[in-house]
Amino acid sequence: MPRYDPARIEPRWQAYWEQHQTFRTGPYEPGREKLYVLDMFPYPSGDGLHVGHPEGYTATDIVCRYRRMTGHQVLHPMGWDAFGLPAEQHAIRTGTHPRETTYRNIDTFRRQLKMLGFSYDWSREFSTTDSDYFRWTQWIFLELFDTWYDPDCEWTGPDGRQRTGRGRPIAELAIPDEIAAGGDEAVRRYQDSHRLAYQHEAPVNWCPALGTVLSNEEVIDGLSERGDHPVERLPLRQWMLAITRFADRLLDELELVDWPESIKLSQRNWIGRSTGAEVDFYIGPPETSTETLDAGFASWQADRTACGFPDAAGPDVLRVYTTRPDTLFGATYMVLAPEHPFVDRLTIDSQKEAVSGYQAQAAAKSDLDRTDLAKEKTGVFTGSHAVNPVNGSPIPIWVADYVLISYGTGAIMAVPGQDERDWEFAEVFDLPILRTVQAPEDFQGKAYTGDGPAINSEFLDGLAIDDAKARIISHLDETGQGTTPVNFRLRDWLFSRQHFWGEPFPIWHELDDEGNRTGLMRTDPDESLPVELPENFDFKPHGRPDPPLEEAPDDWLYRTDDDGTRLKRESNSMPQWAGSCWYYLRFADPQNQERFVDPQLEQNWLPVDLYIGGAEHAVLHLLYARFWHKVLFDRGHLSTPEPFGRLVNQGMILGEAELTGYRDEAGDWVSSPEIDTATFAGESVSLSGDEVEKRGENFVLKSDPGIVIDSRAFKMSKSRGNVINPDDIVAHYGADALRMYEMFMGPLEATKPWSMSGVEGVSRFLGRVWRMITEERADDPCPNRAIQDVAADDDQLRLLHLTIKSVTEDIEKLSFNTAISRLMEFTNAVGQSDPRPTALMEPFILLLSPFAPHISEELWNLLGHESSLAYEPWPEWDEARLMTATLDIPVQVNGKLRGKVTVASDADPETIQAAAESDEGVARHLDGKTLVKAIVIPGRMVNFVVK
RNA sequence: GCGAGAGUGGCGGAAUUGGCAGACGCGCCAGAUUUAGGAUCUGGUUCCCGAAAGGGAUUGGGGGUUCGAAUCCCCCCUCUCGCACCA
Incomplete structure (x- = not known):
C-alpha cells in the first residue's frame, strides 16, 4: 500500500534527469524561440542554503519547465560567486586553504539544489574561483585598463541606437603636443590618467589590533565589529574604475530594460545626476592676507572677464559647486572639507593648532560617524577670507566635516538663509545670515528653501529661483567666474581589496633602483592569463595595512622583464563584485578557451530574458554589471547594450509570526504600545495563540484584555532562533512540498512570513493528488481504478479548460500562488469523482509538473508513459469549452x-x-x-x- | 528628513482592473470512517442582531466622483524597505 512518499520518488527522478541529461541545453537552434532565465549568482556560504534561495529558484524553474513544454529552447544555468571574505577568515582561523573551504561549500550547495529538483543545465556550471573563469575576469580588467572614455564620440551601436560618448582603445587617445614633447614616459603617464582602470589614494579602515583592513560595514562607531578595537582611516594606493564616465549612459539606458520602477528609481537616485554651477571665489595667491585680499580682486576679475573660466582652478581661487547659484548674494561664509588641499595654506598661524586638531579628529571618523552622529555642527575658522564674486565683500573661510571632499569640489559657499545645514552651522558659530529669497509671510522656519522672489540680490531682485539662476549663470559666464557642470552622486568604483581570496590583477609595477614603484606599469599579456594566486604561502595578516599578497613568495611577486626592468606584481586583489559582473555572459559559452564568450553565442542567447533575485542587489551588482557590459559593448565585444531584460525581485521570507507580551520588573503585564524599546528593562514573553484574542485593531491578553500584545514576524536570524532549514523541510515533506509551499505563500515579490502548517496544507494537497491518480491500498504502485478511458462530461471539460487557461496565464504573470490554488480547485472538484477520465488526469499532471516535478513524473510514468514529461506539449485550452x-x-x-x-x-x-x-x-x-x-x-x- | 511599497476574516492571501468582497490554503466547529489515536472523507466558518426567514455593518480612518469603489481622486494614520549633511 504505497502512500505518497517523496523520499522514495524524488531521488529516483533526480537520478533519472541526471542520467538522461534531461535539462542539458543543446546547441543553439536558429529560428526556435529562446529563453535565457537566470537566478542571481549565489555565494556558497558555509551555512548552506536558506529558505530564501529556493523561492527565486523555484520561480525560475517553473518558468523554464513550462517553456520547455511550449517548445522554447531554454538556457537555465547555475554557478558560484565564490571568492570573498568568509572563506578567507575561516582560513585564518583554521589554517584550511580557502580553496578547500570554498569547494566544499559548493558541493553542499550543489547537493542541496539537486535535492530540490531544479532543472539546471549542470554541464555549464562554474565557479568564479575556477582559473578557467577568472582568467577572463582578468582579461576584462585588461580591457578596462586599455579603455578611455571619449565623451564626444558620436556613434551608432550594433543595436541601432545613436549615442554620444564611447569607451575607446587607449591607443586612440590623442596625445597633446606638449605631452608628446615630454617623451615616452610622459605619454604613458598621460594615458594612465585617462584609463577606465586607474590608481588613486583612497582611505581604508585600518585596524592595527586585528592587523587587517576592514570594510565599512565592519566598522561601528570607529571600532571594529569584531573585538571593538580602534580603527584608523589610512590613505592607501587603490585601483578605481571610472564608472562615473558612464553615468549618463547608465541613467539614460535604463529605459531599455523591463525592471520594477522602484529599482530603476534606486539606480537613478544612486547615480544622482544634478546640474548646478561651479563658481570661483578669489583668495589671492599664496601668502595673501585678509588685508591684502582686496587689492588683487579687481585685476583678477578683469583677467577673468577677458580670458574666461579655466578648466582647472588656479591657486588664487577656491572653486565651489552649488545647485543654487541664485543665492550667491547670500553666501556669507565658505566651508572647506577637512581634507581640502587648500586648508593648510589658508590657515593663519594662530589657527594652525585648532585646524590640524580638527583635521585629525575628522580623519578618525568613518563616513558614517561624520554623517549619522554629527547632529551638532562642528568646524573651525581658518583665519582667511575669500571674496564673494558678485559683491566683492570678503567672507570668512571655515573648515567643517559636514562638507565632503568626495562630492563636487570639496568646498562650498555657505548660504544660511536658504540652506538648513548652513543655517545650523551659522547659528552655532554666530555667522551672519542673509535671506536672498523672500519667504512667504506665514513662514515660521529658519532656512527657507522654497521658491519666491529674490531679495537683497541687486540685479536678481524680484526674479523667481529659475529665472534668477539663469540670470546669475549668464553673469558668471560673461565675467569668467563660473560655469555649469553636471555632477553625480555616483563615485568611481573602488576596485581593490587588501585580501588574499580574490582575483589577482594582471598588472606589474616598474621598480626603480631602490625597489620603489615608479608609477609606470606593464600588463600581463592576454595569452599568459590567468594570473594564479601564489601557492604555499601564509595568508595570515602580516600586521601592515598593505595587502597580504605583499608577503607572497618572491618568484610570484617579482620578475625582470626582457629589457631588464625590475617588476613587482600588483598585490591588491579584486573585490567580490568582479566575478559576478559578467557571469551571465560566460554561461552562454562556459568552456570557451579562446574568448570570454563566442560573439555568435552572445548574440544568440543574450540578453537574459528573466532575472530573479533579491532586492539587496538593486543598486550595486546591477549597476556594476551594466557598467562592464557597456564597456564591452563599446569595445565591440557584445551586441546587446543591456545585460538583463526583465528583472524581478523576490520578497523576503520572514520567520513564523510571533506573539509577544511584556512584563515589567515587578512581573506585571504592560501594553506593548506603552513600551519604549530603548529603555524597557522588563522581560518579553512569547505567547501561544490561545492565550490571546483580537479586540478591535489589536491582539490582547485573554486573561487581561487591557494588555495589548505584539504580533509580528521577524527576519530569520540565528540569534532569534527562527531559521528554517530547507534540508529539514525536504526530509519531512519532500522537495515538491517545499517548492509548492514557497510558491503558494503569496506573491513572489511580497515579504511574507513562514508557516509550518502552511507547508502541511500543501503537502496534504500533494497527498490528494497522489490518491486521485494512484491506488493507495494496492501493494505495488498502480493507477487508481477510477481512472478509465471514458469521455469527460461537459462540466469536467469546462473545469479542465478553465484550469489550463488560468494556470497558463498565471505562470506567465509569475502569479504562482493563484496558479496553485487553481490546481487545488481542480482536485477538489474531480478528485473524488468516479470514473475519472484519463483525458482529465493527464493534462492535470502536465499542469502540475512545473511546480511539483517529481510527483508529476512519477504519476505520468504510472499512467503508462515511458519517458520524462519534461518535453511533453503543454496543454492548450479551447475558449469554446469555457462557455x-x-x-x-x-x-x-x-x-x-x-x-x-x-x-x-x-x-x-x-x-x-x-x-x-x-x-x-x-x-x-x-x-x-x-x-x-x-x-x-x-x-x-x-x-x-x-x- | 527624503523616496518607494503596502494596509482586506483568527492567520497567509484572492478579486477578470470600476460590477456577487473574502477564491485557495491554514486554523476552528460539526459529522462519517476507525477499537482508539493518527490519517482520510463530507459539510460549515467575515462580524453583529435573529430560533429561523431575513436584516444590518464591513477592505486602516475621514471626505469625494459614480447607478455601482478594496479598485479612481483629496486629506490623515500605521507598518515595511531603501537613501540619508551630495551643497
Whole structure:
C-alpha cells in the first residue's frame, strides 16, 4: 500500500534527469524561440542554503519547465560567486586553504539544489574561483585598463541606437603636443590618467589590533565589529574604475530594460545626476592676507572677464559647486572639507593648532560617524577670507566635516538663509545670515528653501529661483567666474581589496633602483592569463595595512622583464563584485578557451530574458554589471547594450509570526504600545495563540484584555532562533512540498512570513493528488481504478479548460500562488469523482509538473508513459469549452445585492431585466418604490435605482 | 528628513482592473470512517442582531466622483524597505 512518499520518488527522478541529461541545453537552434532565465549568482556560504534561495529558484524553474513544454529552447544555468571574505577568515582561523573551504561549500550547495529538483543545465556550471573563469575576469580588467572614455564620440551601436560618448582603445587617445614633447614616459603617464582602470589614494579602515583592513560595514562607531578595537582611516594606493564616465549612459539606458520602477528609481537616485554651477571665489595667491585680499580682486576679475573660466582652478581661487547659484548674494561664509588641499595654506598661524586638531579628529571618523552622529555642527575658522564674486565683500573661510571632499569640489559657499545645514552651522558659530529669497509671510522656519522672489540680490531682485539662476549663470559666464557642470552622486568604483581570496590583477609595477614603484606599469599579456594566486604561502595578516599578497613568495611577486626592468606584481586583489559582473555572459559559452564568450553565442542567447533575485542587489551588482557590459559593448565585444531584460525581485521570507507580551520588573503585564524599546528593562514573553484574542485593531491578553500584545514576524536570524532549514523541510515533506509551499505563500515579490502548517496544507494537497491518480491500498504502485478511458462530461471539460487557461496565464504573470490554488480547485472538484477520465488526469499532471516535478513524473510514468514529461506539449485550452449555457447574474437594488437570477448566457438586456424584476427577493425591494433607472450589463450584473 | 511599497476574516492571501468582497490554503466547529489515536472523507466558518426567514455593518480612518469603489481622486494614520549633511 504505497502512500505518497517523496523520499522514495524524488531521488529516483533526480537520478533519472541526471542520467538522461534531461535539462542539458543543446546547441543553439536558429529560428526556435529562446529563453535565457537566470537566478542571481549565489555565494556558497558555509551555512548552506536558506529558505530564501529556493523561492527565486523555484520561480525560475517553473518558468523554464513550462517553456520547455511550449517548445522554447531554454538556457537555465547555475554557478558560484565564490571568492570573498568568509572563506578567507575561516582560513585564518583554521589554517584550511580557502580553496578547500570554498569547494566544499559548493558541493553542499550543489547537493542541496539537486535535492530540490531544479532543472539546471549542470554541464555549464562554474565557479568564479575556477582559473578557467577568472582568467577572463582578468582579461576584462585588461580591457578596462586599455579603455578611455571619449565623451564626444558620436556613434551608432550594433543595436541601432545613436549615442554620444564611447569607451575607446587607449591607443586612440590623442596625445597633446606638449605631452608628446615630454617623451615616452610622459605619454604613458598621460594615458594612465585617462584609463577606465586607474590608481588613486583612497582611505581604508585600518585596524592595527586585528592587523587587517576592514570594510565599512565592519566598522561601528570607529571600532571594529569584531573585538571593538580602534580603527584608523589610512590613505592607501587603490585601483578605481571610472564608472562615473558612464553615468549618463547608465541613467539614460535604463529605459531599455523591463525592471520594477522602484529599482530603476534606486539606480537613478544612486547615480544622482544634478546640474548646478561651479563658481570661483578669489583668495589671492599664496601668502595673501585678509588685508591684502582686496587689492588683487579687481585685476583678477578683469583677467577673468577677458580670458574666461579655466578648466582647472588656479591657486588664487577656491572653486565651489552649488545647485543654487541664485543665492550667491547670500553666501556669507565658505566651508572647506577637512581634507581640502587648500586648508593648510589658508590657515593663519594662530589657527594652525585648532585646524590640524580638527583635521585629525575628522580623519578618525568613518563616513558614517561624520554623517549619522554629527547632529551638532562642528568646524573651525581658518583665519582667511575669500571674496564673494558678485559683491566683492570678503567672507570668512571655515573648515567643517559636514562638507565632503568626495562630492563636487570639496568646498562650498555657505548660504544660511536658504540652506538648513548652513543655517545650523551659522547659528552655532554666530555667522551672519542673509535671506536672498523672500519667504512667504506665514513662514515660521529658519532656512527657507522654497521658491519666491529674490531679495537683497541687486540685479536678481524680484526674479523667481529659475529665472534668477539663469540670470546669475549668464553673469558668471560673461565675467569668467563660473560655469555649469553636471555632477553625480555616483563615485568611481573602488576596485581593490587588501585580501588574499580574490582575483589577482594582471598588472606589474616598474621598480626603480631602490625597489620603489615608479608609477609606470606593464600588463600581463592576454595569452599568459590567468594570473594564479601564489601557492604555499601564509595568508595570515602580516600586521601592515598593505595587502597580504605583499608577503607572497618572491618568484610570484617579482620578475625582470626582457629589457631588464625590475617588476613587482600588483598585490591588491579584486573585490567580490568582479566575478559576478559578467557571469551571465560566460554561461552562454562556459568552456570557451579562446574568448570570454563566442560573439555568435552572445548574440544568440543574450540578453537574459528573466532575472530573479533579491532586492539587496538593486543598486550595486546591477549597476556594476551594466557598467562592464557597456564597456564591452563599446569595445565591440557584445551586441546587446543591456545585460538583463526583465528583472524581478523576490520578497523576503520572514520567520513564523510571533506573539509577544511584556512584563515589567515587578512581573506585571504592560501594553506593548506603552513600551519604549530603548529603555524597557522588563522581560518579553512569547505567547501561544490561545492565550490571546483580537479586540478591535489589536491582539490582547485573554486573561487581561487591557494588555495589548505584539504580533509580528521577524527576519530569520540565528540569534532569534527562527531559521528554517530547507534540508529539514525536504526530509519531512519532500522537495515538491517545499517548492509548492514557497510558491503558494503569496506573491513572489511580497515579504511574507513562514508557516509550518502552511507547508502541511500543501503537502496534504500533494497527498490528494497522489490518491486521485494512484491506488493507495494496492501493494505495488498502480493507477487508481477510477481512472478509465471514458469521455469527460461537459462540466469536467469546462473545469479542465478553465484550469489550463488560468494556470497558463498565471505562470506567465509569475502569479504562482493563484496558479496553485487553481490546481487545488481542480482536485477538489474531480478528485473524488468516479470514473475519472484519463483525458482529465493527464493534462492535470502536465499542469502540475512545473511546480511539483517529481510527483508529476512519477504519476505520468504510472499512467503508462515511458519517458520524462519534461518535453511533453503543454496543454492548450479551447475558449469554446469555457462557455456555459446559463449564467447566474447578481441583481442589486440601489447598489445592494438583493438576489440572483439564472439566465441564458446569450440573453438580451430586456430578458435579463424581466427575469431580475420577477425575482422574489428583488421584487420585495422594488415594491412600492419608483424605478428611476435600470442598469443591465449582460453577462455581468443588474442594478435597479429606485426612490 | 527624503523616496518607494503596502494596509482586506483568527492567520497567509484572492478579486477578470470600476460590477456577487473574502477564491485557495491554514486554523476552528460539526459529522462519517476507525477499537482508539493518527490519517482520510463530507459539510460549515467575515462580524453583529435573529430560533429561523431575513436584516444590518464591513477592505486602516475621514471626505469625494459614480447607478455601482478594496479598485479612481483629496486629506490623515500605521507598518515595511531603501537613501540619508551630495551643497
